[in-house]
Amino acid sequence: MPQKMVEKIEEIAEGSDDGLCDVIFHLKSQDLTLTHVVNAGGVAFRNRSLVTSATELLPPSLEVLRERQPRTIRRKTDRDAEEPSFASTIARAPISASPLEETIARNYDRLATAIASAALRPSVERVKDRTKDRFRQYRPAVLWSSESLRVALRRDDLLDLRQRTDFLASLNDVYPNQQVGVPRYFSPARSSAKVQGELSRVAWGVERVGAPAAWGAFGHRGAGVRVAVLDTGVDASHPDLKGKIKGWAEFDGSGAQLPRSRPHDTDRHGTHVCGTIAGGGHSGQFVGVAPEAEIYAGLVLNGRKGGTVAQILAGLDWAIEQRVHVINLSLGGRTLERVVRSPFHRSLFHAASIGISVVAAAGNDGSQTSGTPGNDFFALAVGAVDVKDRCAGFSGGGTHLITESEHIGPKLLPLAYSKPDLCAPGVDIRSTVPKEAWGFLSGTSMATPHVAGAVALLRSACQGFSDLPGFRQSSVIQDIILATTFDLGERGLDHRFGFGRVDALRAIDAASGWVTDTSEYRDRRNRSPVAPPSARGRLGRLPGIGPADPGA
Template sequence: MNKLLQEQVESILDTVSGEEIDVIVQMEASRDIAARLARTAGRAVRHRRLALTPRDLLPPPYDEGAVKTQAMDKTVATRTRLEQARAATFALKHIQESGLRSLMGNHIVQGALARMLAPTSKSSGPKGEGPNRFWASRAMPLRLNKEELKKLPDEVAGIEDIHLNRRLSVPALLQTRRPEVEEKEVLHSTWGLERCNALAAWGLFSSRGRGVTIGLLDTGVDAEHPDLKGKIAHWAEFDYAGNQVMGSRPHDSDTHGTHCAGTLVGGAGSGRCIGLAPEAGIAAALVLNGKKGGSDAQVLAGIDWAVDQGVDVISLSLGGLMMDPKTPPTYTQAIRSCSEAGIPVVVAIGNEGEQTTGAPGNDLFALSVGATDPRDRVAAFSGGRTQIIYESDYIDPADLPLPYSKPELTAPGVAVYSSVPGGGYQSFSGTSMATPHVAAAIALLLSTTSIRDQEIGMERVSTIQDLIIGSVMELGESGPDHRYGFGRLDVLRAIGFAKKLGY
């Protein structure tokens, strides 16, 4: 057993008092994938750490000559960029799933699966196979006793990490009245849409997200809400172990998911425009139960499902509080798999204030978001700090330990007016409210530019993130800081820079 695994197992045994423990076992990536991740991570972190202004992060102009040369290749000429992306994602999925075979063949794992109760009639998991296997993260949730947990790393070659399957609660929502600026000055939309320049982007570019699908992993969604009806393109619900619940119909187990969905794609049923990308669609997955909360396994299962649906961006207004600067790798490979599929993952940084973060928002590869108020001040509850990676198979050892700052940017997250189940509307505050502003801004960027036609995989995600971060309204310190990141979201400017750079 290597040192990192030993520390993880000892930490889990010290944390849990019960005899049986719910864990997530993650297998190693292939050498090619690990090397590619190391190069990408090192380049991105160095680039952002040394940047003094957001504009330093903007991507280089699009190289049309390189594309014309590439188009002469017969393989490329016979495929669309979309087909290329799908083929690459399918190939990645096959590689990732094959990495779980050695784990499945182990006698400890087989014994644990045999003890598990057969799935209920509502679960999609076939009898005898136990919990799901998550291809995007190369991971599998298991319930092991303490002795099995101690032995497993020595019994199975290629285990990379073992994590607790944490319980995640629904982020607390502070209900507030609409801000004065909205009541007196912003008459036809929320203040967040006005502040992010979404209305100007609609008018100038005549695009509101058409043809883009946003993955929303949350408490569910009220698909019959007047502002959301007809916009829920795909739906799924997952149980605590990550099994899909068959026969589930779209619903919200709380109010959180419907509120986030309104900021993503809501219309103007209230008399005010509430959604940044009202012509986009949503692939909604219920991964948090309003009463019971959720688990890491549910979220990882939802990420797998969202990628399989072909979403263009994923919005995660969820996470678990982290007080330690050491970054947990639970979601790292899943987020990187999304990147390899060309899908940026936007995550709330957390609501516990300065020098705290939430996971997965503090992951190196997540595009994390803090919250601002109508005066462009950072909300007191908005998280942020320097995170540190001490050991990693994804990072070049020469770059370790690797410190990096979170969040990357901020967006409106105080007194955000949006939809709630039953056809109503309320104003809530939280980094959960800021996150869908950024995810919807990416939907607007994609529907207004040619990025999806010109880039695939990691290159697409890198271009999107650099445009979104590089175009912010700079606030706070020079360069990134723990409160604003690089600054506050400005979608009009992001699209303008994209157009200028050839997209």
């Protein structure tokens, strides 16, 4: 392992053109829970590839999950080893997650000790002397959820670390703190006549994922659910977002939070994403899937120059500390390799450990490409479809590999898994943009908030999830969202559509039965969840929405 760290350090040093190397040191995990969770997920992902009906992913009943005792899966003949449900395998894993406050304190202490070590402290001091008044942008950052350090070092000092075998032995990986651009998106000069003409007040994507029908059938619109949006910021004064931005933070390229920042959007990307999650109502337009959800906006990308990996990791730290229910990541860096290296992996693990669902874009570079963190093991990755349920040509996806891991057992390696996990409307999406306007944008960034909004609706309508501990809670929600998709493309999981298009109405219907009536829920495992008979009839009576679209 130290030799691999040496090679990565040399690669980063060679890529530096100004004598200073901006580096993220990712420390080895000391948490056995991560090992158990990753192995449980590996079993589920391996079995998932053979599933031809998404309903097979439905988790065991709430009653069974509460009673199931943890144990390690050892034999292939074990009933649980054959289940594709993430919740099933998680329930069998010997997990004992620490309270969030303890995890934060433990990781901070460990990372602060690493910065003060003989391997790094002298180098940090030399950078401070060299940069003087500019040191603020080069000072070290402790990124607790990823268990990593962002440190700027002189090239010579970085190369000298090759001799510090004790320090290298403590590392899991080394990454450059590289730039992450604002995701590429397309703004059509004119949208399709169908989208503009037939669905003039309700955005077609909101209609297609079953949100208005779910509002009418179950009477919930996302109230009480907190959704973090890490993006280019948000125009909090927009009439369809006013009063919905409950939290705000801005981070610079070093990962430091700016203390006097106020909500603003450096582009229009972030405002558009926030609108698709929670926009609508005040103007009479309905562009948000969960219009009563609360938005916690983190500015981690500058519209003019993008952001950095450390910036996004710092935003994830903040979002997890806010104890949000959902994190929306309509961002990422392009990946062409099948072998996944993700600096975000540990952050997504810690989010899942307290029940947070992380929804991320699959990327906009077409088939057989992907974006990180969307291709991460723990992310719920989203591809894009158009108004006719055709996969957008730009939508990313493919098979990914984990060939070596300090956590995954050798019997599961190499582990192959497919992304995206599901798809959502992402072409000609109407939503909020700055300066009290609305606009059409296309991209997997636009598809992702439809899924985040669907998760928010599911959580607001079904309170029984709160009875489950963190990992079981996040895994059950993921299973239900995937199990209730509308299958598109090849039967089962595929590279273009995942398991299919998200459907909030079907998800809430399935979850409501699962939470309240376990015997009825068990009967659902052999049939697709459908809307209650009254759902579409009630939709026509919702004020300000108009009649239901029979094709939704």
